[in-house]
Amino acid sequence: MSTDRKSSLVRWLLIGSLALNLFLIGFFGVGALRHHWHDGPPHKPFKEMIHFMRDRGPEDRFLHHLSAADADIMRALKQRHGAALKDSWQESREARNALRDLMRAGERDPATLQAAMDRARETRQASFLTFEALMLDVAAQLSDEGYRALAGDARDER
Numbered sequence: 001m002s003t004d005r006k007s008s009l010v011r012w013l014l015i016g017s018l019a020l021n022l023f024l025i026g027f028f029g030v031g032a033l034r035h036h037w038h039d040g041p042p043h044k045p046f047k048e049m050i051h052f053m054r055d056r057g058p059e060d061r062f063l064h065h066l067s068a069a070d071a072d073i074m075r076a077l078k079q080r081h082g083a084a085l086k087d088s089w090q091e092s093r094e095a096r097n098a099l100r101d102l103m104r105a106g107e108r109d110p111a112t113l114q115a116a117m118d119r120a121r122e123t124r125q126a127s128f129l130t131f132e133a134l135m136l137d138v139a140a141q142l143s144d145e146g147y148r149a150l151a152g153d154a155r156d157e158r
Contacts, residue, residue, distance in 0.1 A: 045152045049074070053082050053134065054089070070146035077141070081134040088127035095120040 048062035052074070063071040099116040107113060139147065 045150050049150060053078055053085050055082070055086070065149055066146050067143065070142050073141050073146075074138075077134060077137055081130070081137065084130050085127075085134065088123070088130040092120070092123040092127045095123040 045062065045065055048065075050056075052059060052062040063074060066074065095116070099113075099120050102113060102116050138150065142150065
């Protein structure tokens with residue numbers, strides 16, 4: 001290959017590399033700016049309430065969207081229902097994991113599998129009933145504004 005041809009090839013490779021670098025810098029720069037200027041993830045109060053009840057998130061993330069009176073009500077409801085919710089969801093998770101572990105171990109005995117599925121269904125049902133008790137208390141005690149705010153904005157359903 002001649003020297004002119006090599007230098008021409010190197011020149012085009014450098015131009016291509018420069019173009020790729022500029023594209024990547026712009027791509028990541030725009031992403032960083034969008035992240036910086038964006039207001040953050042959409043507010044999902046119902047999901048945030050669940051995290052609040054299970055001690056899985058900062059309290060203020062959920063409560064700052066409520067009035068002071070509603071925030072106090074939610075703290076009291078957490079005292080009343082939080083431990084039961086955590087326990088029931090943990091039992092349900094453990095029952096599902098036990099069924100999965102049986103399957104991973106190759107268990108095929110119908111009676112054993114049926115017992116594990118029954119346990120998973122019972123613990124799941126118990127967790128739903130515990131959650132329903134919380135929601136009935138929420139409906140009975142929160143203000144109209146707080147109750148509606150808990151459902152979130154329709155725009156947040158994306």
